[in-house]
């Protein structure tokens with residue numbers, strides 16, 4: 001049986017599901033500015049991660065997705081799980097399938113981060129209820145940009161949170177991102193908290209973002 005899960009060392013070995021960046025890059029300024037974490041740090045745990053992500057995408061598009069992935073997560077017996085360390089869902093139907101998997105694997109805590117605001121809006125419109133063990137977060141696709149309060153206040157009514165990034169350390173509430181090569185340790189904010197700010201690392205990333213902001 002083929003495995004579709006990745007262990008992400010930055011997250012202290014939390015299991016994760018990753019699909020190619022082709023699913024998120026078109027809507028994302030991190031990709032355009034070469035600030036995207038996965039673009040600069042390709043996954044090293046597998047011989048050919050690119051093939052694995054393509055295989056994962058094929059699965060996510062298939063009618064077997066919910067059954068196959070929930071079985072794998074149940075077998076892995078993990079306490080925490082991350083959708084997506086790279087990539088995202090392509091349609092609201094795929095997003096609903098992710099939430100179905102969370103419901104089936106009710107003993108696991110899920111963090112789900114996507115930047116596709118239209119999928120979140122369609123999900124809200126459909127009235128789909130987010131399972132208690134799933135923390136669905138809309139990622140801001142512009143680096144160093146705070147998500148406006150009106151968006152945050154709207155989403156929270158539906159139990160959906162937001163994430164954004166900053167260049168200013170004191171504005172971040174993610175411990176792992178404040179330290180070079182930092183890991184999550186005992187922090188579980190991604191699985192519970194509805195407003196998370198990650199710190200962007202590296203002088204070259206800072207320069208790329210500042211160059212863009214000054215344009």
Ligand code: SF4
Pocket residue numbers: 011173174175176177183184185187188189190191196
């Ligand atoms: S907020 Fe906490 S759980 Fe999320 S990435 Fe940062 S350290 Fe890890």
